[in-house]
Each structure stands twice: as structure tokens, then as C-alpha cells.
Amino acid sequence: PxxxxxxxxxxxxxxxxxxxxxxxxxxxxxxxxxxxxxxxxxxxxxxxxxxxxxxxxxxxxxxxxxxxxxxxxxxxxxxxxxxxxxxxxxxxxxxxxxxxxxxxxxxxxxxxxxxxxxxxxxxxxxxxxxxxxxxxxxxxxxxxxxxxxxxxxxxxxxxxxxxxxxxxxxxxxxxxxxxxxxxxxxxxxFDLLTDNFMTQSGRNVALELYVDKGALDKGHHAIASLKKAMAWDEQVFGLEYDLDIYMVVAVDFFNMGAMENKGLNVFNSKFVLADAESATDDDFFNIEAVIGHEYFHNWTGNRVTCRDWFQLSLKEGLTVFRDQQFSADMSSPVFNRIKNVQIIREHQFAEDASAMAHPIRPEEVIEMNNFYTVTVYDKGAEVIRMMHTLLGADGFRKGMDLYFARFDGQAVTCDDFVQAMQDATGIDLSQFRLWYSQSGTPKVTVSDEFDLSTGRYTLTFGQMTPPTADQKTKQALHIPFRFELLDEQGVAISDDSVPELKAKMIELTQDVHSVSVSGLNAKPTPSLLHNFSAPVKVDYAYTHQQLSSIILYSGDEFARWDASQSLYSRCIHNLATAPDSPDNALFDSMLDSIGGVFALADTNPALAAAMLSIPSFETLSQQVDEIQVEALYHAQRSVRHLIATALSDKWLTLYNNQVVGAYQYKADDVDKRRLRNLSLSYLVQGDATQASELLHAQFSQADNMTDSLGALKAAQYGKLEQFDQLMVQFEERWRHDPLVLDKWFALHANMERSDILARLPLLLSHEKFSLDNPNRVRSVLGSFAFYNVLGFHAIDGSGYKFLADYLLKLNSVNPQVAARVITPLTQWQKFDPKRQELMRYQLARIADCKELSKDLIEKVSKSLN
Ligand code: BAL
Ligand code: ZN
The missing domain is CATH 2.60.40.1730 (tricorn interacting facor f3 domain)
Incomplete structure (x- = not known):
């Protein structure tokens, strides 16, 4: 091709x-x-x-x-x-x-x-x-x-x-x-759920939700979400719906999450159907977000669309940004921001490091379906967010208004969008446009100097984007970099004579920049990349003390979370690389800081839950040059074990304090369930008898899926004996419900167990498994390949072979899904030489297939280059 x-x-x-x-x-x-x-x-x-x-x-x-x-x-x-x-x-x-x-x-x-x-x-x-x-x-x-x-x-x-x-x-x-x-x-x-929405100009819009027979009661949350999204777009962007009817149909067989067809959205039922018993808080959250996303496309995508598919981020980056802002306004802004950033760090940075690296506006495409990526979508949203940061909310709104005034009813380019932003505000975005054409993850290296005799402190920022598979040379980008300086008491230093301090932001446009501030008594602590103001990696040699200080005092909640993650990461990498001589001061510092975070549970439970969670294996992988699978994995588990046991009393108290009444999907209760299930997932690493009792009680008394699944996941993570038996009960109860059964399949597929490769074929031969159903394929194959670290990366190559065998079957059935699930195999670049060879061997086997789809040809050939 x-x-x-x-x-x-x-x-x-x-x-x-x-x-x-x-x-x-x-x-x-x-x-x-x-x-x-x-x-x-x-x-x-x-x-x-x-x-x-x-x-x-x-x-x-x-x-x-x-x-x-x-x-x-x-x-x-x-x-x-x-x-x-x-x-x-x-x-x-x-x-x-x-x-x-x-x-x-x-x-x-x-x-x-x-x-x-x-x-x-x-x-x-x-x-x-x-x-x-x-x-x-x-x-x-x-x-x-x-x-x-x-x-x-x-x-x-x-x-x-x-x-x-x-x-x-x-x-x-x-x-x-x-x-x-x-x-x-x-x-x-179908069963039909109807409602209506009165627009700001007084037009009545009929809302119709079509669901499988018998699922009517599971549609109310989606309809309520739609009405919230319609009201939000009017309030924030002045955008009103334009037809007299808005229909949403939920189907069980769907490649994507949902699709924004004009006036007739088609949704994967996973992002529509929910009730307390069968859907988790995360499911409720995702439904609201995806319903919002597809609705927001009516203006950003449908009224103004893309000239060609290379411009996909014009509508997707912008619409993801809009759905992120909507979700943030509906619940905890910092928790939402953390979720956005985790996607970037876990998946987008990995894409940049792989053979599939591409700019948010790709230059070359064999199969367009391969470019519905985290880069085009989520990094694309970060690029829009940076414009929002540079222009301010009012300037951004002016730009959006001009964009619609100019281009309503037309098919346009990313350049047209940026030009509207520039023309509406007079802010020069010429260098900023590079974000559309340059791929890769920029690294911002920060260093500082303090002269005690003069009280002068200088912070120096250097930016560099390493070469990517698609592009060898890189230029300096226009990076909005938010930061502040904390004094010894943790108070932000203000000095209006330093414009960057006043703005709490420096705009990096060259390879190196510096900022100086005078009259200080002691060296301050820089708190960097507030709210993740740019999709970059930051390198600054923080002391443990400085990280603790940011955790306690930074004015930016995101930065507090980020510092907690840095501290955990350090401990994990320390243990992975020097298991016999851990840096005890580092571990003490971490436990001390984290111990202090429990106090946040009452005042800011969403932030507390995020700060008490350690980085994922995928995030940790992006922090090293070469992934040592077993060492990193076991170090991560050990650090978690240490936190579980050293702070066991706190976990038990936290668990017991989260008392929630009958299930409702509302922020306070969601926060409590999150903290409760997080506590349980630590408690299972401590006193096994106690954990087992708590878990059993929670599982049997739960009136909602969040708590049932929370108990199951904890049992799985803690490798508790009762896991298998609970899974049997769970399957018996839910075998008629495809969306819940997907969760069951996923739990089996990502379980850490030495015989996992022998168990996977059992899942595939299960009467409810079907190659034709993308949700099912993703629950088994996707969960295994993306999240079963030890199973997929088994050093005998059996995990890679299992995936490749399966992809060769899926290739002729649903190439689009096959090309999605192959992703972990294409990201071999950061593994050890032995695994690289094993992964490439399976890629070559796939490449040899005579009837290979365009989708897989593109991914496999790039990965083998
Ligand atoms: N346009 C494809 C699905 C979505 O991004 O909404
Ligand atoms: Zn979209």
C-alpha cells in the first residue's frame, strides 16, 4: 500500500x-x-x-x-x-x-x-x-x-x-x-428513552436515547449528562444545538467509543448504559465525558470540519480539550487534570518513543484508522490547552468566536484554527505552530544558582526535543511553563519587578532562558510545571526535602500531586537499581510526606486519593532509558508493600472513615468510595486475615459495582485465596450482562500468575467470548497486552507469541481493532535486547502473513524498520 x-x-x-x-x-x-x-x-x-x-x-x-x-x-x-x-x-x-x-x-x-x-x-x-x-x-x-x-x-x-x-x-x-x-x-x-432540552434562545430540542430492549433504566445517566453538556456549551462557549432532535443509539458491537454523526450519535453501549449495580463510578464518569465529547463535536467537527484527514486533530484535539474542561467543571478539576496527564505520561510519551511517533498533524498515512491516537487526541488537546494558557480564557473565547464566524459550514485546517486564535487576540503564534508539525516529547532541563552574598537566585531553563523515529532534527518550541518559587516556610515568593514571577509563567521560545530574582535570604524551592502547562518532561535535581516541601505547600494542587509521584518514583527506581542498598533517607522522607497526606482526606479527598496512589508501571517505564521488567515491577510492588505496612493503621482508619449511604453517583460519595477502595488495595498487602474479612464483607454487602469490583481488584492484587471463588460468584451473577462480563474477562486477563499463558486460551474458548466483538477482544487481549506486565513480557516470549497468534486471526476479521491491540508489541524500543528480539520476531511473523490488512502493514513495517 x-x-x-x-x-x-x-x-x-x-x-x-x-x-x-x-x-x-x-x-x-x-x-x-x-x-x-x-x-x-x-x-x-x-x-x-x-x-x-x-x-x-x-x-x-x-x-x-x-x-x-x-x-x-x-x-x-x-x-x-x-x-x-x-x-x-x-x-x-x-x-x-x-x-x-x-x-x-x-x-x-x-x-x-x-x-x-x-x-x-x-x-x-x-x-x-x-x-x-x-x-x-x-x-x-x-x-x-x-x-x-x-x-x-x-x-x-x-x-x-x-x-x-x-x-x-x-x-x-x-x-x-x-x-x-x-x-x-x-x-x-430498541427501547426508547425520551426527554427534551430548551436551548438558550428558547428552542425545544427532542432528545431520544435508543437502547437494547430491557435496558431503559440504564439510560437515565446518559440523558442527564447530555443535558448538562448542552447547557455547559451554551454557558462556556455560547454554542447552541442546531437541530430539533438529537438522537443517541447504544450498540454492543462498535470499534470506537462513540461517533458524532450529525443528529444521530452512535455509541458503544459501554459509554451509555449505567446503573448502580452494574456500573462503576468510573463508568458513570466516562459516560458523562464521552456524551459530552460527541455533543461538543456538533460545533467542533460537524459545523466546522476537517479539510483532509491529516487535520484530524483540528476537531479531535479541540473536542478532547472541551470535554476535559467540561468534566473538570462537573467534578474535581485537579483530579481530572491528573487523569489527563496520566494518559499523556503512560501512553502518549510511549508513542513518541516508538516507531509510530508522529506529530499531532501527521505528515504521512497509509491507513487513517491508525491515526486515531493518543498523540492526535490527547497531545492535540494539550496543544489547544497551551493556547488557552497563552491567550487566557477570554482571549481563547474570542478566538473560538472568530473561528466559527469565519469557518462555519466549511472544511478547514489546523492552520486556520491557529490563525483565528492569533487574529482574535493579536498574540503571535507563529512559533507555536511548530507543535503541529514537530513530533516527540520535549525535555525541559532546569538548573539553578543561588548567591548567598548578594541574595540573587537564577533559574535556567533549557529545552531539547530528542529525535523521534519519524523526524531526526528538532527545533525550539514555544512552551508556556508555569512555576513558582517557594521560600523556606513554603510561601510563594512574589516580586512584581520580575515579569515571569508576576505571571507565574515563563514562555520558553529558545534553547535556553533564565530568570533572576534578587533580595532573597535563602535558596528557594522551584515548584515547576504547574497544572502540567505543557506536554513535556521536566528534569530538575530536587532534594527529597524540596519535594516534601512542594507536597505540603505548593499553591498548585497538580504540583503537589506531581511531587508525590516524583518521590514515589525515586523510591521505586532506587529499589529497582539497588535492591540491596536502598537509600534509607529517601524512604523515610517519602513515608513521612505521604503520612502527612492522610490529613487531606477530609478536606480534599480527590487530591488525597491521587497523592496516595503510586505511579503506574507504564509511567515508570517512561522515566527510564531501558526497562528492566522484573526489577521495576517488583520494586513497584515492594514500595507499595512498604507504604501498606508502614502506614497500616492509617489505612485501616481511612477505610473505616469512608461511610457512604445507598449508592448515588455524586462527588462526595465518589471520593469516599475511591478512598475506601484505595485503602482496601493497600490493606490486602498487610494483615491477610484482617484484609480478607474486610474484603469479604465489602463484596457481599456492596449495593454497587464500584465496591464489588474494588473488592475483587484488591483480592486480585493481594493474591488472596478467595479471589477465584469470588470470581466464580461474580460470573454467575453477571453472565447475562456483556459490559460487566467484560470486567470479569479483564480481571482474569491482567492477573499476575505464573500459569497465565495456560489460562488465556480458556478465556478465549469461553462460551461468551467472541472474536467479532471489539469490547470482548479489548477486555481479554487488550488487558493482557497492555497491563499484564509479567505475563506479556514473559522472558520466554510466550506472551508475545500469544498476542501475535491471535492478531493473525483478528487481522481478517477486524483489522482496525487488531491494529489497536498490537500497540504494546510495537513499543519494543525501551526493553532489554533479549525482549526486543523476541518482540521483533513476532512482528516479523505477522509481517509474513500474505493477506495482511493495510492497518497492520503500516504498524508492523514501521516497527520493524
Ligand atoms: N470521531 C471519532 C470518535 C470521536 O472522537 O468522537
Ligand atoms: Zn472525537
């Missing part, structure tokens, strides 16, 4: 003003009749070339004349017309049941459903399947009424009728221009 390059962008040869589609739904032979009004774009005599894949062409009618002088192959239909304006009607047949890729139109769990982003529309009909071709759509759907009472598409329902043969039909019209990737069709028998 040939890579497409961003620099090769050309305007489309033809435009489409109107699309009329008629669907005659049939499980194996769906007939699609598509009639489009085309016009030639510019002066040229090139033929019309339409995209199309995995569809059977029946006939082509040009301006009412049946034609046969077209050319068709497995990817394109070419019509040799010389006309400037014409009507083309194309009839095709597709097989939704055979479509296991879950792209285009597919049939699963008794319903028809579509997924067109990025390039799935071409699996439905021949079309100019690119985001810069915007058109108005009329869609008529015919299907059997008894089996498919609900026939849905984008926009407003304008007509419907009944046929004598048991079929019925519905016609939809979307008044807004849209690209084909936002097209959607759903047909099935």
Missing part, C-alpha cells in the same frame, strides 16, 4: 450539492440507490473518480441515461463525463451481515448500524469519500416493520409510510451540509 502525504493535498475535482439515498435493508443483500448532483470544481477535463470498496455495482445512470462506459475496480468507479453539472445515480448491493470490520453498514445483534469515519462511507456506496466534500442529504430507509420498528438517519424525519408486504419506510432530511463521514443509519428494535 502507498502512503498518502499531507503535502499532496489537492482540492476535489468535483463537488456535490445534494445526495439522495434510498436503502432497501436486507441482512445479506441491502440495495442502496444513491443520486447525487455533481458540479465540476474548476477548469479541467478529468473524469469523475469515486471511492468504493467491498460493494457490488448494479447500475450507473448519468442524467437519466443508463451507461456502461465506466471503469470499476476494487477501490474506484471512474465515470468518463465531460459535463460540468450532472446527476449521477448509482445502485449498489452490500452484505451487512458479512461485514465484520464494523466499518460501513453492518448487521450485529439484530440491528443495522453504520460507522463511516474515517473512510467507511465508501463501503456503502461509490462516493467522493473525503471530508472536504460537503452536501445535503435526504435518506429513505425501507425495512421490515416488525423486526425494525425504528429506522433512523441524520437530521429531521420528514415523511414515512407503510407497504403491503410488511415493510415500512421513513424519510430523513439533514438541513446542514455535511461530509460523508458524518452519515449514519440505524435500524432495529
Amino acid at each position: 502507498i502512503a498518502k502525504k499531507r503535502s499532496d493535498y489537492q482540492q476535489p475535482d468535483f463537488l456535490i450539492s445534494h445526495v439522495d439515498m434510498v436503502f432497501h435493508l436486507d441482512i445479506q443483500k441491502t440495495r442502496v440507490i444513491t443520486t447525487c448532483q455533481f458540479s465540476r470544481n474548476g477548469e479541467h477535463n478529468r473524469p469523475l473518480v469515486l471511492d468504493g470498496e467491498s460493494i457490488t455495482l448494479i447500475k450507473v445512470v448519468l442524467n437519466d441515461n443508463l451507461i456502461s462506459d465506466y471503469d470499476v475496480n476494487s477501490e474506484q468507479l471512474t465515470i468518463p463525463t465531460t459535463e460540468d453539472e450532472f446527476t449521477l445515480c448509482v445502485e449498489t448491493v452490500i452484505n451487512p451481515e458479512a461485514n465484520k470490520t464494523l466499518e460501513g453498514l453492518y448487521f450485529s445483534a439484530g440491528a443495522y448500524c453504520t460507522q463511516c469515519e474515517a473512510e467507511g462511507f465508501r463501503k456503502i456506496t461509490y462516493f467522493l469519500d473525503r471530508p472536504d466534500v460537503l452536501a445535503k442529504y435526504d435518506v429513505t430507509i425501507y425495512a421490515d416493520k416488525a423486526r425494525y420498528p425504528h429506522l433512523l438517519s441524520n437530521g429531521n424525519q420528514i415523511d414515512k409510510g407503510q407497504l403491503d408486504d410488511g415493510r415500512h419506510w421513513v424519510k430523513w432530511q439533514d438541513p446542514f451540509n455535511k461530509p460523508s463521514y458524518l452519515f449514519a443509519l440505524v435500524a432495529g428494535d
Whole structure:
């Protein structure tokens, strides 16, 4: 396959003003009749070339004349017309049941459903399947009424009728221009939850949530979240919904989390369905966030869309930023910020360090589905956040207003967005634009000097971005770097004559910068990268004392958490590299500081819970040049064990203090359950009898999934004997509920046990396991490969082989999911030479497969380079 390059962008040869589609739904032979009004774009005599894949062409009618002088192959239909304006009607047949890729139109769990982003529309009909071709759509759907009472598409329902043969039909019209990737069709028998929302200008919007039969009670949280998101976007960005109806459909078979199709969102049921018994607090949180994310796309993505797929971060980075701000406003801002940063440190930094490194606006793509990445999404959101920081909330809002005023109804570029931000505020973002084209994780090295005789303190910042697989040379970036200086009492030093101190921020634009402040009696402590103001790594040689001081006193809650993580990381790396001669002063300092954090539990429980949690293996991995798997893993467990046992009384008190009534999803209770389950996960590393009693009581008395699962996870982590038996009970109770069963599969797959490779095949042969269901595949394969450190990285290579064997099967079923789950195997670069070799051997085995999908070819070939 040939890579497409961003620099090769050309305007489309033809435009489409109107699309009329008629669907005659049939499980194996769906007939699609598509009639489009085309016009030639510019002066040229090139033929019309339409995209199309995995569809059977029946006939082509040009301006009412049946034609046969077209050319068709497995990817394109070419019509040799010389006309400037014409009507083309194309009839095709597709097989939704055979479509296991879950792209285009597919049939699963008794319903028809579509997924067109990025390039799935071409699996439905021949079309100019690119985001810069915007058109108005009329869609008529015919299907059997008894089996498919609900026939849905984008926009407003304008007509419907009944046929004598048991079929019925519905016609939809979307008044807004849209690209084909936002097209959607759903047909099935669902339960329907309805509500409404009054917009700020007084329009009444009907809200409709379609769920599996019998799941109606699990839809209330999603509808409530939608209404919150609609109100929030009006308040914060002045953005109002623009159709009279907003539909959300939850389906069990879905590649992504959800999809923002105009007026008809399709969701993975994981991000819709929730009740106390079956969903955790995290599930409730994620539903609110994803419902918000898809809703916010209506403006950032749908009203203003991407010119080409290289610009994906235009809509995704911006919309992730918007959903992050929404979530922060709905609950604890610092806890949310920590979650955002953990994704960057665990996954985005890892992507930068791998062969898949790319800028947030990629330059070259073989399979677009491979670029729905943490870099495009989450680093993309960090880049938007940096603009928010540089421009201030008001300036950012002005920029957004100008962006919509300029580009509403158009398909534009990331440059257009940045230009609007610059023009609205007069702030120069020319160097800032490099964040779009430069890949990699910048490192900011900070050093300082204090001259006691003059009281002068100088802080020096150096920035450097190491080379990445895709890009050898790097330039200096425009980095907003927030910081403060703490005096010996932990009070922030203010000196308005130093602009950076006044602003609590320095804008790094060159390789080296320094800031000086005079008149100090003692050397201050710099508290660095407040609120993670840029997606960078920071290197400063803190003393343990300084970290403790930041933990106690910094004015920035994020920095307090970050200092706690640095202290833990130091202990873990110390133990990993020198297990026989630990730095006792360091450990004392850590225990002392962490002991003090328990006092925060009453006043700031969300922050306390985050500070009492140690860094993940994935975060720790990004802090070293070479990952020593066993040493790092066992050091992490040992440090946790030390914290568990040295502070066991505090953990027990903390556990007992978190008293919560009947389940409600509300901030106070969420915080308490979080602290309680965190305590339990430490207690299982202490007195086993006591822990076992607490755990058993919690599991049997829980009225909610957060506590049930909390008990199970603690039993798993503590390797308690009762784990297996609790898992059996859990499976018996929940085997009918696919979303809960996913949790059960995941717990088995990421369990640390020496016979894990023998157990995985049992999971795959479980009657409820199916290769066709992406959620199930992710729960078993994803959990194992991403999170079962010792199992996946077993030194005999059996974990890697297991994944590769499986991917070779998944390749022909669902390449998109296969290419997602292969990620840990592609990130071999930081492992020891032996593991590198084993990982590359499995990648080479995959590369040898004759029928390898484009998705896997791109990832495997890059990783083997
Ligand atoms: N556009 C794909 C799914 C999402 O990011 O919302
Ligand atoms: Zn999105």
C-alpha cells in the first residue's frame, strides 16, 4: 500500500450539492440507490473518480441515461463525463451481515448500524469519500416493520409510510451540509428513552436515547449528562444545538467509543448504559465525558470540519480539550487534570518513543484508522490547552468566536484554527505552530544558582526535543511553563519587578532562558510545571526535602500531586537499581510526606486519593532509558508493600472513615468510595486475615459495582485465596450482562500468575467470548497486552507469541481493532535486547502473513524498520 502525504493535498475535482439515498435493508443483500448532483470544481477535463470498496455495482445512470462506459475496480468507479453539472445515480448491493470490520453498514445483534469515519462511507456506496466534500442529504430507509420498528438517519424525519408486504419506510432530511463521514443509519428494535432540552434562545430540542430492549433504566445517566453538556456549551462557549432532535443509539458491537454523526450519535453501549449495580463510578464518569465529547463535536467537527484527514486533530484535539474542561467543571478539576496527564505520561510519551511517533498533524498515512491516537487526541488537546494558557480564557473565547464566524459550514485546517486564535487576540503564534508539525516529547532541563552574598537566585531553563523515529532534527518550541518559587516556610515568593514571577509563567521560545530574582535570604524551592502547562518532561535535581516541601505547600494542587509521584518514583527506581542498598533517607522522607497526606482526606479527598496512589508501571517505564521488567515491577510492588505496612493503621482508619449511604453517583460519595477502595488495595498487602474479612464483607454487602469490583481488584492484587471463588460468584451473577462480563474477562486477563499463558486460551474458548466483538477482544487481549506486565513480557516470549497468534486471526476479521491491540508489541524500543528480539520476531511473523490488512502493514513495517 502507498502512503498518502499531507503535502499532496489537492482540492476535489468535483463537488456535490445534494445526495439522495434510498436503502432497501436486507441482512445479506441491502440495495442502496444513491443520486447525487455533481458540479465540476474548476477548469479541467478529468473524469469523475469515486471511492468504493467491498460493494457490488448494479447500475450507473448519468442524467437519466443508463451507461456502461465506466471503469470499476476494487477501490474506484471512474465515470468518463465531460459535463460540468450532472446527476449521477448509482445502485449498489452490500452484505451487512458479512461485514465484520464494523466499518460501513453492518448487521450485529439484530440491528443495522453504520460507522463511516474515517473512510467507511465508501463501503456503502461509490462516493467522493473525503471530508472536504460537503452536501445535503435526504435518506429513505425501507425495512421490515416488525423486526425494525425504528429506522433512523441524520437530521429531521420528514415523511414515512407503510407497504403491503410488511415493510415500512421513513424519510430523513439533514438541513446542514455535511461530509460523508458524518452519515449514519440505524435500524432495529430498541427501547426508547425520551426527554427534551430548551436551548438558550428558547428552542425545544427532542432528545431520544435508543437502547437494547430491557435496558431503559440504564439510560437515565446518559440523558442527564447530555443535558448538562448542552447547557455547559451554551454557558462556556455560547454554542447552541442546531437541530430539533438529537438522537443517541447504544450498540454492543462498535470499534470506537462513540461517533458524532450529525443528529444521530452512535455509541458503544459501554459509554451509555449505567446503573448502580452494574456500573462503576468510573463508568458513570466516562459516560458523562464521552456524551459530552460527541455533543461538543456538533460545533467542533460537524459545523466546522476537517479539510483532509491529516487535520484530524483540528476537531479531535479541540473536542478532547472541551470535554476535559467540561468534566473538570462537573467534578474535581485537579483530579481530572491528573487523569489527563496520566494518559499523556503512560501512553502518549510511549508513542513518541516508538516507531509510530508522529506529530499531532501527521505528515504521512497509509491507513487513517491508525491515526486515531493518543498523540492526535490527547497531545492535540494539550496543544489547544497551551493556547488557552497563552491567550487566557477570554482571549481563547474570542478566538473560538472568530473561528466559527469565519469557518462555519466549511472544511478547514489546523492552520486556520491557529490563525483565528492569533487574529482574535493579536498574540503571535507563529512559533507555536511548530507543535503541529514537530513530533516527540520535549525535555525541559532546569538548573539553578543561588548567591548567598548578594541574595540573587537564577533559574535556567533549557529545552531539547530528542529525535523521534519519524523526524531526526528538532527545533525550539514555544512552551508556556508555569512555576513558582517557594521560600523556606513554603510561601510563594512574589516580586512584581520580575515579569515571569508576576505571571507565574515563563514562555520558553529558545534553547535556553533564565530568570533572576534578587533580595532573597535563602535558596528557594522551584515548584515547576504547574497544572502540567505543557506536554513535556521536566528534569530538575530536587532534594527529597524540596519535594516534601512542594507536597505540603505548593499553591498548585497538580504540583503537589506531581511531587508525590516524583518521590514515589525515586523510591521505586532506587529499589529497582539497588535492591540491596536502598537509600534509607529517601524512604523515610517519602513515608513521612505521604503520612502527612492522610490529613487531606477530609478536606480534599480527590487530591488525597491521587497523592496516595503510586505511579503506574507504564509511567515508570517512561522515566527510564531501558526497562528492566522484573526489577521495576517488583520494586513497584515492594514500595507499595512498604507504604501498606508502614502506614497500616492509617489505612485501616481511612477505610473505616469512608461511610457512604445507598449508592448515588455524586462527588462526595465518589471520593469516599475511591478512598475506601484505595485503602482496601493497600490493606490486602498487610494483615491477610484482617484484609480478607474486610474484603469479604465489602463484596457481599456492596449495593454497587464500584465496591464489588474494588473488592475483587484488591483480592486480585493481594493474591488472596478467595479471589477465584469470588470470581466464580461474580460470573454467575453477571453472565447475562456483556459490559460487566467484560470486567470479569479483564480481571482474569491482567492477573499476575505464573500459569497465565495456560489460562488465556480458556478465556478465549469461553462460551461468551467472541472474536467479532471489539469490547470482548479489548477486555481479554487488550488487558493482557497492555497491563499484564509479567505475563506479556514473559522472558520466554510466550506472551508475545500469544498476542501475535491471535492478531493473525483478528487481522481478517477486524483489522482496525487488531491494529489497536498490537500497540504494546510495537513499543519494543525501551526493553532489554533479549525482549526486543523476541518482540521483533513476532512482528516479523505477522509481517509474513500474505493477506495482511493495510492497518497492520503500516504498524508492523514501521516497527520493524
Ligand atoms: N470521531 C471519532 C470518535 C470521536 O472522537 O468522537
Ligand atoms: Zn472525537
